[in-house]
Amino acid sequence: MVPSRSGKHAAPDPAGGDSSANGAAPPAPPARDVGVRCWDLPFSATPPRMINPELGLPNLVSRTSQDASYSIDVTLLDTPDHRLLRAGVVLAHRVVDGRGEWYLGSTGWEPLLPTERIEPMGQAELPPDYVDLVMPLRRRATLGPVAALTCERREFAFKTTAGAVQAVLRDDRVTVSRGGLVTARYREVTLTPQPPGLEADQLRWIDQALLSAGATRVPGFPELTARLGAPATGRTDFPEPRPVTGGSPFARFVSSVVTGGVREIVRADLAVRTGDPAGAEALAEAAGELGATLQGLSAALDPDWLQGLDEELVWLAGEARAGAAREDGLAGLAAQLRRERYLHLLERLVTATRGPRLGASGDLETTEVLSTLLDSAVARFGAVADRLTADGPSADWADASSAADELRLVARAVTGVLGKPAARTVRRFRRPFRALETALDVGGVADGLSDDLETLGPVEAFERGRAYERTLGEVREAREQFVAAWTRAAAKLR
Known part of the structure; x- marks a missing residue:
């Protein structure tokens, strides 16, 4: 995965030639392929010659539009233990063509968090709404730079003699730095055929040309977290609850209960922060449901541990119910969700997903x-x-x-x-x-x-x-x- 000008997974722009001027395209024959192909290429490898008129690949033209070829510098912002990245959220400062931007993207939290959101850098500080949206995910940990990425992107278009685009070839060279030291360099090459696709012999020839330059064909590219390495590759603080059966250890069952509960609380929290009118009721229900379930299991839980959690969950459910009835709408409840008390509760719940305090019953079925x-x-x-x-x-x-x-x-x-x-x-x-x-x-x-x-x-x-x-x-x-x-x-x- 590479940082892109328009987002994390920007698709190639098929523009680069106007095929409509040549009349309607013929129906795609069965032998043609429109699937995307990927290769890892050595960072310093010299690209091979990619023209073969005899196979119908007469031209390879550099694409110069602003979204096709550019250099971008990205500074990733996160907590020291990479809580945001582990949760599927990317928060970054980017510089594109000398212009600063703030970037927020997420996977798995839509529509509560934006898939991609870009704001011009009008000031040195993060936009307040960015800070607010990631607050339940980072909780009380501080944000700061954790890695820097520099991406140089070049795109080329395979064109027919008539100027129709046959495919787009993208070449991304990425350098990763942490603490001022280069920790990784990688190069990702992507071929995206344009309708009606490329023929099988054309694809084989392109594949062999890249392999001769040292490339390796891959089914896809690693996620950004894999490129960064630990701790970004760690377990998210908000996983899906693990399946539990009657034969599972009781500790896993309690962990699954808390995991599901804290996910619902955070999702309801984000709904409140984004102004969803149903957010307050959802938050009250999530906190109340988790508290009631833990009370039902209280005889098998550590009483001191449970008492602290139960009191805070009761407080949160009460605040959420009151928030639903306030004249100022969700603003008052949103303010409560920025308090240290609430963030400390989230921290305790996240800790409980990994190791609830149970006593001797934890290993029993x-x-x-x-x-x-x-x-x-x-x-x-x-x-x-x-x-x-x-x-x-x-x-x-x-x-x-x-x-x-x-x-x-x-x-x-x-x-x-x-x-x-x-x-x-x-x-x-x-x-x-x-x-x-x-x-x-x-x-x-x-x-x-x-x-x-x-x-x-x-x-x-x-x-x-x-x-x-x-x-x-x-x-x-x-x-x-x-x-x-x-x-x-x-x-x-x-």
Whole structure:
């Protein structure tokens, strides 16, 4: 891969001769080929003679348009550990024909980040919106020059005697420097036939001519990161989650959960920064989903590690929900996403994708750990529910609410791996849970009626008392309905 004037992967411009003046091109015969061919050529090799009139290659003409032949100097900007390049993002300062430009390009983040964006260099500092867009990818690391590339591009056109372009031959010579020292030189030659294509014997002749000059035919060129070498070739901080099965180590499962969660958070973050109205809701959902899943796995995770992450994810989800309702639109939320607190959370999540803190359960099979978590949550709820009575203390019913919340979180976290058996278990709790929610809701109404009685007058206090008595009857009825529903569900579970 080479830096180009118009971007990382600029295609050759087929212009260079007006074939329309010669009438419509004939249909492409089966023997012709329009596929692009690539060669690695020694940096200092002398190009071979590329004209063969007998084969129908009478002319090779230098192309002089500004996008065809030029010299470009590129300074790549990144963090010391190349976080941007590893994430598929190129941030650079370029000098083309004496003109400075800022360049931002991405692969895999479109449309949240631009495929290519070029701004004239109006000042020495990076454009503020460039800095903002790459912030979630670089987080708290500093940006600076990490490599310099100089590319000299020359393009030639194979033309017929009538002036029609048969193919474009591109010759790129690239020098890579790091720390002021030249670390690599490479030369990439590309042949792009123009419709209707080149004949097989023409292609063979061009191939042999280049091979005689020391070229090597290759299926394609390495990515820029491969040309730069480590650390640019390292693993991205935001990979796709690795596939997980029940037999996978539990540590891999948790890593996959966090990896998927942080990717969604960053994508939602970028949506907010680019002004997408749906970004705030997406961010709240991503942070809330990851926090809920980790809470469902909490019994198998390091409690101190989880507590810190959970508090920050709750904060982020709250800020995102508030941002969706703010009068200033996304501006207030975007400001929160520039805070040290948020960037530190991203740093912790990225670290967790590589090594979540699990304790002794990390090496166990995922199915074993998740089954144990579900069984324990079911047992805890059952133990609490078994001692509930219609006249029991409110503290017991509050414990049941807490145990039900825990079971919901565990079920949400494990069902994707455990599948139908876990789903069947969870379904048996639907009616008891609905009855429990009703009992708790009615109980809350009763508690509200008993508040602030001393501030009421005699008549109001009397009416409040009557309402309270009626509600207590409703509480007892709702509790009895739960006890009946739980008795039926428990019989099926045992």
